[in-house]
Amino acid sequence: MKNLNRIVAIGLALTLTLGLTACSGASAASTNGSAGDAAYRTLDEIKESGEINIGVFSDKSPFGYVDENGDYQGYDVYFADKLAEDLGVKANYISTEAANRIEYLQTGKVDVILANFTVTDERKEEVDFALPYMNVSLGVVSPAAAVVTSLDDLTSDDPVIVISGTTAETYLIENYPDLTLQKYDTYANAKNALENGNGVAWVNDNTEVIAFAKDNTGFKVGIPTLGSNDTIAPAVTKGNTTLLDWINKEIQTLGNDQFFHKDYEETLVDTYGADYEEELVVEGGKTE
Numbered sequence: 179m180k181n182l183n184r185i186v187a188i189g190l191a192l193t194l195t196l197g198l199t200a201c202s203g204a205s206a207a208s209t210n211g212s213a214g215d216a217a218y219r220t221l222d223e224i225k226e227s228g229e230i231n232i233g234v235f236s237d238k239s240p241f242g243y244v245d246e247n248g249d250y251q252g253y254d255v256y257f258a259d260k261l262a263e264d265l266g267v268k269a270n271y272i273s274t275e276a277a278n279r280i281e282y283l284q285t286g287k288v289d290v291i292l293a294n295f296t297v298t299d300e301r302k303e304e305v306d307f308a309l310p311y312m313n314v315s316l317g318v319v320s321p322a323a324a325v326v327t328s329l330d331d332l333t334s335d336d337p338v339i340v341i342s343g344t345t346a347e348t349y350l351i352e353n354y355p356d357l358t359l360q361k362y363d364t365y366a367n368a369k370n371a372l373e374n375g376n377g378v379a380w381v382n383d384n385t386e387v388i389a390f391a392k393d394n395t396g397f398k399v400g401i402p403t404l405g406s407n408d409t410i411a412p413a414v415t416k417g418n419t420t421l422l423d424w425i426n427k428e429i430q431t432l433g434n435d436q437f438f439h440k441d442y443e444e445t446l447v448d449t450y451g452a453d454y455e456e457e458l459v460v461e462g463g464k465t466e
Contacts, residue, residue, distance in 0.1 A: 307411040311459075319380050
């Protein structure tokens with residue numbers, strides 16, 4: 179009987195030990211990826227690694243693109259370079275597309291997204307946005323020979339080009355459900371489709387369609403502002419408060435030096451001119 183009691187006691191002790199170990203392991207894991215299955219690196223872990231992984235566009239000039247020398251350039255990249263510099267680490271750029279920006283954060287492939295990411299309530303449920311650094315709305319560009327000035331004039335026989343995973347796609351689905359959407363994964367493919375006549379118009383950020391029309395003769399922005407006015411902001415994995423707090427403080431500090439006006443003048447003024455600067459730039463995270 180004593181032997182039986184001893185065996186039972188040992189069994190209970192082992193069960194308790196294993197249970198405590200399992201709880202301890204779960205607690206440790208929750209500090210690095212607490213948003214469901216999302217994984218992320220804290221600010222200290224990024225510093226210790228000496229490198230920050232930043233998701234940017236590689237085909238969306240003048241915001242994020244690769245130049246003839248194979249280097250990343252653009253408004254978002256200029257800001258990203260400054261983030262890495264002030265953090266004291268190297269910037270490792272990872273090319274992203276509109277549709278996989280959230281996925282790249284949730285899987286830990288990138289630490290931060292700086293890819294012309296428009297802030298929306300739906301996206302806030304999946305990622306954490308920092309303070310904004312740019313204003314944006316939607317716009318519509320079309321061939322100059324058949325300028326689209328109102329989407330209400332279009333029918334289901336008039337395909338409209340959009341990029342998957344963008345606010346343009348969401349807006350059109352919600353507000354113009356009868357329109358036929360011609361969807362593409364990359365900005366380059368969307369532009370090629372418009373140039374090849376595969377759609378009557380392209381709906382995207384107004385900054386993008388204005389730039390396209392200026393760079394390509396034969397196209398005109400018939401609708402410069404569509405829908406609501408929104409903002410562009412950095413995004414981090416949901417729950418990564420240490421990195422989010424640091425980026426917010428950095429944006430406020432940079433605002434004191436008018437950094438984003440300098441960014442505009444270095445990367446955007448050749449495309450948009452000085453007239454758009456005050457309209458587009460958000461300094462220090464203040465939209466008013």
